[in-house]
Amino acid sequence: MxxxxxxxxxxxxxxxxxxxxxxxxxxxxxxxxxxxxxxxxxxxxxxxxxxxxxxxxxxxxxxxxxxxxxxxxxxxxxxxxxxxxxxxxxxxxxxxxxxxxxxxxxxxxxxxxxxxxxxxxxxxxxxxxxxxxxxxxxxxxxxxxxxxxxxxxxxxxxxxxxxxxxxxxxxxxxxxxxxxxxxxxxxxxxxxxxxxxxxxxxxxxxxxxxxxxxxxxxxxxxTDTHPDDPALRARVFAVIDAAFAQRRKTMRSALAGWAGSAVEAERRLRTAGIDPGIRGERLDVDDFVRLAAVD
CATH class of the missing domain: 3.40.50.150 (Vaccinia Virus protein VP39)
Known part of the structure; x- marks a missing residue:
């Protein structure tokens, strides 16, 4: 064999x-x-x-x-x-x-x-x-x-x-x-x-x-949706941290410290096209990027 x-x-x-x-x-x-x-x-x-x-x-x-x-x-x-x-x-x-x-x-x-x-x-x-x-x-x-x-x-x-x-x-x-x-x-x-x-x-x-x-x-x-810019990323991440630090609060209240006051937070939110009464858990990253860019 x-x-x-x-x-x-x-x-x-x-x-x-x-x-x-x-x-x-x-x-x-x-x-x-x-x-x-x-x-x-x-x-x-x-x-x-x-x-x-x-x-x-x-x-x-x-x-x-x-x-x-x-x-x-x-x-x-x-x-x-x-x-x-x-x-x-x-x-x-x-x-x-x-x-x-x-x-x-x-x-x-x-x-x-x-x-x-x-x-x-x-x-x-x-x-x-x-x-x-x-x-x-x-x-x-x-x-x-x-x-x-x-x-x-x-x-x-x-x-x-x-x-x-x-x-x-x-x-x-x-x-x-x-x-x-x-x-x-x-x-x-x-x-x-x-x-x-x-x-x-x-x-x-x-x-x-x-x-x-x-x-x-x-x-x-x-993806290349958001620029590879460390300074921009830091600004965006600061807004994200503030938004979720007090998860149950509206964005107007949650961002008061970040913006300097609740009134200023509302102004920035409206400028970015975001409802001040919404909570952070409803926002996508694009919303936070727009918000971080508001002066």
Whole structure:
């Protein structure tokens, strides 16, 4: 009987080998890493989940991906399978120091396409990165997910698409539309940068350690509706903060402190074409942009 020997082609040999539960625990033990709640460390150990995240992100070979909080490298390896380049930002020096070896071991063909920066994602600047990222893909620490996302969207206008994994409730807030019960400051500020939508759910059992909450995927596709002007963005965000600081108040009352008085707030609202008796939860980001531009 003839025996047919099948050999893996170069494309299969060159693909990154993704991490599973055993490899994750082995790496953690090697580094003596004990995931901390302070840094929001919950490591994904399911290959199908990281593949799904990468697919939902839509990144391809032309993309320079910024990954925040790569941890032990689960998502990083899946990104390197499709992206042209991955730049990871990791706050933990121990994890950042091990990542290049993990990539060399599990994705040697992609090692030259990977770089890691030891930095705090809440403060990282464009000057610290070797190239301008075109996409953001990240498993964000739950306790700082919104400020990290907003900082990165504001700091890196080159990011055209973002796919982040956050706590499910935060995902709902980010993707909420005007009038929704959970619509608020995160919803409006995220929409300043582009369209925002839920992109899936992630169960607890794909993480180590297993978190006490469910996770959700959120995708932001940048638009050029609002200018990439830090000064304008700061003015708009100040109005948003004031509008939702006292959520149940009308805009006339809620913006009295911001405008200097309730009378002045009403004048600005009417100039912007906004009913002074409306509440902030009924306004879209375009309304806040018009209001911020009124002198």
């Amino acid at each position: 003839a025996v047919l020997l099948l050999q893996a082609g170069p494309a299969l040999i060159d693909r990154p080998q993704l991490l599973g539960p055993a490899q994750i625990r082995q790496l953690a033990a090697e580094l003596d890493v004990r995931p901390t709640k302070t840094l929001g460390q919950n490591f994904v150990h399911d290959a199908n989940t990281v593949r799904r995240i990468v697919t939902a992100s839509g990144v391809g070979s032309d993309d320079i991906v910024l990954e925040v909080g790569p941890g032990l490298g689960s998502l990083t390896l899946a990104l390197l399978d499709v992206a042209g380049r991955v730049i990871a930002v990791e706050i933990d020096p121990k994890l950042a120091g091990r990542l290049p070896d993990t990539i060399a071991d599990h994705a040697p063909a992609q090692a030259d396409s990977f770089e890691v920066i030891t930095a705090d994602a809440m403060a990282v600047s464009a000057d610290e990165l070797p190239a301008a990222p075109t996409a953001l893909v990240a498993n964000l620490p739950y306790n700082v997910a919104v400020p990290v996302l907003l900082h990165l969207l504001g700091e890196f206008p080159s990011i055209a698409t973002s796919l982040v994994m956050v706590q499910a409730e935060v995902a709902d807030r980010l993707a909420a539309r005007p009038g929704s019960r959970v619509y608020g400051v995160p919803s409006v500020k995220a929409r300043y940068h582009g369209t925002v939508k839920r992109a899936g759910a992630v169960g607890r059992n794909v993480f180590w350690p297993e978190p006490k909450v469910e996770s959700g995927l959120v995708r932001v596709d940048r």
